[in-house]
Amino acid sequence: MSPAPHQSGQPVEGCVFCQISAGRIPSIKIYEDSVFLAFMDITPQTEGHFLIVPRAHYPVLGEVPEAVLVRALPLAQRLAAAAMAGLGVEAFNLLQNNGAAAGQAVDHWHLHVIPRRDKKEFPFPPGRAADLTKLPFVAENIRLNIK
Ligand code: AMP
Numbered sequence: 001m002s003p004a005p006h007q008s009g010q011p012v013e014g015c016v017f018c019q020i021s022a023g024r025i026p027s028i029k030i031y032e033d034s035v036f037l038a039f040m041d042i043t044p045q046t047e048g049h050f051l052i053v054p055r056a057h058y059p060v061l062g063e064v065p066e067a068v069l070v071r072a073l074p075l076a077q078r079l080a081a082a083a084m085a086g087l088g089v090e091a092f093n094l095l096q097n098n099g100a101a102a103g104q105a106v107d108h109w110h111l112h113v114i115p116r117r118d119k120k121e122f123p124f125p126p127g128r129a130a131d132l133t134k135l136p137f138v139a140e141n142i143r144l145n146i147k
Pocket of ligand 1: 043044096
């Protein structure tokens with residue numbers, strides 16, 4: 001028999017962030033409340049890189065309830081400010097990967113807060129000039145699907 005489909009928000013066996021949330025595997029926490037945890041990334045892009053993770057399991061942005069999302073950005077603002085003050089850093093990236101093609105490795109939705117001291121420590125290559133014959137059609141494909 002195939003396993004039951006995952007119910008959004010329910011813990012997933014084998015999910016590393018569900019296990020951290022349940023206290024079954026260790027993490028170096030900087031913050032926790034009833035909805036979120038924030039802990040240091042185990043393979044940081046820069047010194048001070050941490051993750052903001054809802055306790056409940058939602059694989060990608062599209063599945064995160066609005067009630068959780070509306071708390072996520074104010075928390076990111078607050079914790080990033082603490083990191084900037086505590087680490088003496090004036091810049092950071094707020095990053096969020098959705099799907100394997102976007103580099104998502106842990107399919108439990110999360111935000112990365114990545115303190116930045118130098119442009120070179122974490123590549124963000126410039127894009128190429130847009131093809132202006134295509135750009136309006138690409139935009140239209142998005143615009144027509146806004147729900
Ligand atoms: P993403 O590619 O957006 O899914 O990012 C997943 C992040 O989780 C990576 O930066 C990993 O280094 C980090 N990570 C994975 N396992 C752990 C862990 N046990 N403790 C802390 N960070 C972790």
